[in-house]
Amino acid sequence: MRAATGQAEGLSEKEGLGERRFPGRWWLPEPKGSEPPAHGTRQSRLDRLAAYFHALPRAFQADIDRGRLIVWASLAYCCGIALYFRLDFEPSLPAISVAVLALAPVSYMTHRGGRSATMSLLALSLASGLFAATLRTEHVAAPMIERPRSVTVTGFVESVQPTKSGQRLQILVSRIEGLRQENLPDRVRISIRGTESVPKVAEAVSLRARVAPPPGPVIPGGYDYAFRMYFEGVGATGYAFGRPQPASIGVAPLRLRLMGALERFRHGIAERIRARLGDGPAGALAVALLIGDRSGLDEQTVDALREAGLAHVLAISGLHMALFAGAVFAGLRAALALFPPLALKYPIDKWAAGAALAAATFYLVISGASIATQRAYVMIALVLVGRLLGRRALTFRSVALAALAILILTPEALVEPGFQMSFAAVIVLIAAYEEVTRRRAGREEPVGMPPGLALRFLKAIFGGFAALALTSIVAGTATGLIGAYHFQRVAPLGFLVNVLAMPLVTLVVMPFGVLSIALMPLGLEGPALAVMGEGLDLMVAISQKAGDFTPGDGLVGAQSAAGVLAAVVAGLALCLFPVGYRRLSVIPFLAAAVLMAAFRSPDLYIAADGSSLAFRDGAGELKVAASRLNFEASTWLRADAVPERQQIDRRLGREDWNCDRLGCVGRAHGEVGAAAAMPITVALVRRPAALEEDCRRADMVVTHFDAPRPCGRLAVFDRSVLNETGAVSLKLRQTPDGTLAIAARAVARSPDRPWGRIQPQ
The missing domain is CATH 1.10.287 (Helix Hairpins)
Incomplete structure (x- = not known):
C-alpha cells in the first residue's frame, strides 16, 4: 500500500474504481466507465465532495495500517478518563470491569479473524480509560475531615514546602485528637509560620492546628483544590498554632526514610548552587531548573517570566531532559570517538545511549518527577531505547505510549494543566516537523556545485533560527490557549522573547548546568555555575523588559x-x-x-461560604464586597482580566455600596448596553439581625447564616443553599420582552463523587 503523501489511500482498480487528481492534492474516486461531469458545475462539485467523504474511512484505515492505531487507542483511552470525571455520579466498578472483560475477547477475535479490529479496540480503550479512572478513585479513597476543628495532629513529615510566611508540612497521619482510627485521613497539610526549627522529611512530629476539609473551586469551572487533594490522599488542610514538637511514635516507614535521604541530597545540591550564585533570581532559577525546587523564586521573577512567555522554562520538561541527556550522550560519544580501537570495534553509540538513559533517570529523580518531567523522561527513554535497538522513536506512537504510561498509573493527570500543555506542545511540534520533512522530501534539490563553507554556515544559522521560530510559534499557540483557560493569561510577546531567550537556555544555561552537576563531586562546579548564572541574569532581564511592554500583565480573563x-x-x-x-x-x-x-464573564460571584461577593456596577466594572482583598476576591478580578496592581481599586466604596456593621446593600448590573434596564438590589448580610429587613427589601440576599423563607424577591443564597451549590456565578440579561433573566452556574460538588462529599461549613 502506498505511503500517504496528501492522498486518501485504499482505492484500487480491482474494486472497479478509477482515480483522478483534483485541486488540493486530494485523490478522489470516480465511478469507472462514466464520463466525469464538467468542471465547475454544481453536479461536479457535489460528486467530488461525496467521493471525498466516501474515501474518508479508507484514508483513516491507511493511516492505521501504517502504525497509527496506538495513537487513536490512546485518544480513546483519554476520552474514557474524561468521561469518568464529567459524570455527576460514581459509576459501578464491577459493571465497568464486566464491560472491559467482554470487549477484550471481541477485540482479540476480530484481530485474529483478519477483520478490522479498529472499532472494537477503540471501544475497549474507551472502556479501559473509564475503568482505570474508577479503579484509581477506589484505590486512593481515604477518610476526610468533615468539618473545621482544632486538634492535635501526630505523624511523620512527608514533605516540607517553603511558603511566603513560613513552611507547609505534609504529614502522614498517625493519630488526630478526637478521631477514631477508621476516620483518620491518610495525610494532612498544615502551614506553620517562620523558618526556625523546621522539621525534616521522615521526622515524627506533633502539633496543635486548626484543620478543615480542602476547599472547592472559587469559581464554577475553576481550579478544584479538593479534587487534587483527594487524589494525593490529603484529607484536611489548615494552619498550626505553634511550632511542631518531636513525637515518639516509632520509626518512619522505609519509603519516607528513602524520601528523606533523597531530599537531603537535593538540598545539598541546592545549597552548593546558592553558595555560588546567591539567593537572587539567578540562584533561585538555577535551583528550579536543575532540581525542580521553585520555592526560592520571588513573585516578581515568576510574573515576569509568565508575562514574557518564558514560564515553560520553569517546568522541567522535554527541553531540559533532552539537553541533560543529550549533553551526556554527545559528550561521552565524542570522548569515546577519540580512541579509534574502541570506536572501530565496539558500539560506542549504544554505550553513549545507555549512559544518557542513566543520566535522564538521575535527572528525573533529583528534579521531583512532575507530570511534565515524567512525560519527558518516557519520551527520552523511548528515543534512547530506539537508539539502542537501531529504531527511530520520536513519533506520535512514542507520545501515545508516554501518555498511556502516565495515565494508567495516574488517570487524574489528564485534567491537570501541566499534562495538557506538555502533551499539546509535543504533539503540535511533531506534526509541524513531520509536515516540514514531508514538504522537503517532495522538493527537488538544485543541480550544480555544492555550496561553499560560508554559505553552509549561513544556512545552518538561518535554519537554526527558523527552527526556533517554528517551535516558538506552534508550541506557543498550542499551549497558549490551554494556558489562557487555566490561568487567564497569554504572552503577546512570547514569540519574540522565545527567539531571543531560548538560544541562551539551549546553548548556555542548560549545558553549563549539566556540566556543573557533573563537576560537583569534584568540587569544581564554580566556573560552570558562573556561566549559567550570567545566562540566567540575561534571560531575566529580557523577560522583565518584555513585561514592561505587555499590556494588562497579559491577562485575558475567563474563557469559554x-x-x-x-x-x-x-x-x-x-x-x-x-x-x-x-x-x-x-x-x-x-x-x-x-x-x-x-462568551462573556459573569456579572455576579458569590463565595462558597456566603461571606463575600463581587458584582458588576453600572459602568461594567466588577467590584468586590469583601473585608479585604482575599484570595477569592483576587481570583474573581483575575477572571475579569483585572491586573493585580489595579485590584485594590475594585474594592467597593461608599458610592457603590451602603454598609454598616450588619451588612451591605448595593445595586448589581448586567451587560453594559442594558445596564440601566436591569439593576437588581443585592444584600450581603453579616449579622442575623439584618436578615428580616433585607429579605423583605432586597432582590437577592447573600449570607453565611440560615435565612428565613421566603427571603429576597428573586433568590437567596444562605448557608443551606451554598452547602449544596458551593461557589456561584450569575449572568444578568434583559429578555426581548423586557424582563430580567438570570443564568446561574454553581460548583455543585456532587455528594455522589468522593472528592465532592464534604460540603462547606
Whole structure:
C-alpha cells in the first residue's frame, strides 16, 4: 500500500474504481466507465465532495495500517478518563470491569479473524480509560475531615514546602485528637509560620492546628483544590498554632526514610548552587531548573517570566531532559570517538545511549518527577531505547505510549494543566516537523556545485533560527490557549522573547548546568555555575523588559470551556487526521471562534461560604464586597482580566455600596448596553439581625447564616443553599420582552463523587 503523501489511500482498480487528481492534492474516486461531469458545475462539485467523504474511512484505515492505531487507542483511552470525571455520579466498578472483560475477547477475535479490529479496540480503550479512572478513585479513597476543628495532629513529615510566611508540612497521619482510627485521613497539610526549627522529611512530629476539609473551586469551572487533594490522599488542610514538637511514635516507614535521604541530597545540591550564585533570581532559577525546587523564586521573577512567555522554562520538561541527556550522550560519544580501537570495534553509540538513559533517570529523580518531567523522561527513554535497538522513536506512537504510561498509573493527570500543555506542545511540534520533512522530501534539490563553507554556515544559522521560530510559534499557540483557560493569561510577546531567550537556555544555561552537576563531586562546579548564572541574569532581564511592554500583565480573563474544547478537537484533527483531510479541522475551529466570541464573564460571584461577593456596577466594572482583598476576591478580578496592581481599586466604596456593621446593600448590573434596564438590589448580610429587613427589601440576599423563607424577591443564597451549590456565578440579561433573566452556574460538588462529599461549613 502506498505511503500517504496528501492522498486518501485504499482505492484500487480491482474494486472497479478509477482515480483522478483534483485541486488540493486530494485523490478522489470516480465511478469507472462514466464520463466525469464538467468542471465547475454544481453536479461536479457535489460528486467530488461525496467521493471525498466516501474515501474518508479508507484514508483513516491507511493511516492505521501504517502504525497509527496506538495513537487513536490512546485518544480513546483519554476520552474514557474524561468521561469518568464529567459524570455527576460514581459509576459501578464491577459493571465497568464486566464491560472491559467482554470487549477484550471481541477485540482479540476480530484481530485474529483478519477483520478490522479498529472499532472494537477503540471501544475497549474507551472502556479501559473509564475503568482505570474508577479503579484509581477506589484505590486512593481515604477518610476526610468533615468539618473545621482544632486538634492535635501526630505523624511523620512527608514533605516540607517553603511558603511566603513560613513552611507547609505534609504529614502522614498517625493519630488526630478526637478521631477514631477508621476516620483518620491518610495525610494532612498544615502551614506553620517562620523558618526556625523546621522539621525534616521522615521526622515524627506533633502539633496543635486548626484543620478543615480542602476547599472547592472559587469559581464554577475553576481550579478544584479538593479534587487534587483527594487524589494525593490529603484529607484536611489548615494552619498550626505553634511550632511542631518531636513525637515518639516509632520509626518512619522505609519509603519516607528513602524520601528523606533523597531530599537531603537535593538540598545539598541546592545549597552548593546558592553558595555560588546567591539567593537572587539567578540562584533561585538555577535551583528550579536543575532540581525542580521553585520555592526560592520571588513573585516578581515568576510574573515576569509568565508575562514574557518564558514560564515553560520553569517546568522541567522535554527541553531540559533532552539537553541533560543529550549533553551526556554527545559528550561521552565524542570522548569515546577519540580512541579509534574502541570506536572501530565496539558500539560506542549504544554505550553513549545507555549512559544518557542513566543520566535522564538521575535527572528525573533529583528534579521531583512532575507530570511534565515524567512525560519527558518516557519520551527520552523511548528515543534512547530506539537508539539502542537501531529504531527511530520520536513519533506520535512514542507520545501515545508516554501518555498511556502516565495515565494508567495516574488517570487524574489528564485534567491537570501541566499534562495538557506538555502533551499539546509535543504533539503540535511533531506534526509541524513531520509536515516540514514531508514538504522537503517532495522538493527537488538544485543541480550544480555544492555550496561553499560560508554559505553552509549561513544556512545552518538561518535554519537554526527558523527552527526556533517554528517551535516558538506552534508550541506557543498550542499551549497558549490551554494556558489562557487555566490561568487567564497569554504572552503577546512570547514569540519574540522565545527567539531571543531560548538560544541562551539551549546553548548556555542548560549545558553549563549539566556540566556543573557533573563537576560537583569534584568540587569544581564554580566556573560552570558562573556561566549559567550570567545566562540566567540575561534571560531575566529580557523577560522583565518584555513585561514592561505587555499590556494588562497579559491577562485575558475567563474563557469559554466549550470554545477551548472545540479548539483542542480542531488541533488534534489538524495534527492527526490523514493529510488530505486535515482541512476538516476548520469546522471545529470555526465552532471554537463562535463559542469564544459569544462568551462573556459573569456579572455576579458569590463565595462558597456566603461571606463575600463581587458584582458588576453600572459602568461594567466588577467590584468586590469583601473585608479585604482575599484570595477569592483576587481570583474573581483575575477572571475579569483585572491586573493585580489595579485590584485594590475594585474594592467597593461608599458610592457603590451602603454598609454598616450588619451588612451591605448595593445595586448589581448586567451587560453594559442594558445596564440601566436591569439593576437588581443585592444584600450581603453579616449579622442575623439584618436578615428580616433585607429579605423583605432586597432582590437577592447573600449570607453565611440560615435565612428565613421566603427571603429576597428573586433568590437567596444562605448557608443551606451554598452547602449544596458551593461557589456561584450569575449572568444578568434583559429578555426581548423586557424582563430580567438570570443564568446561574454553581460548583455543585456532587455528594455522589468522593472528592465532592464534604460540603462547606
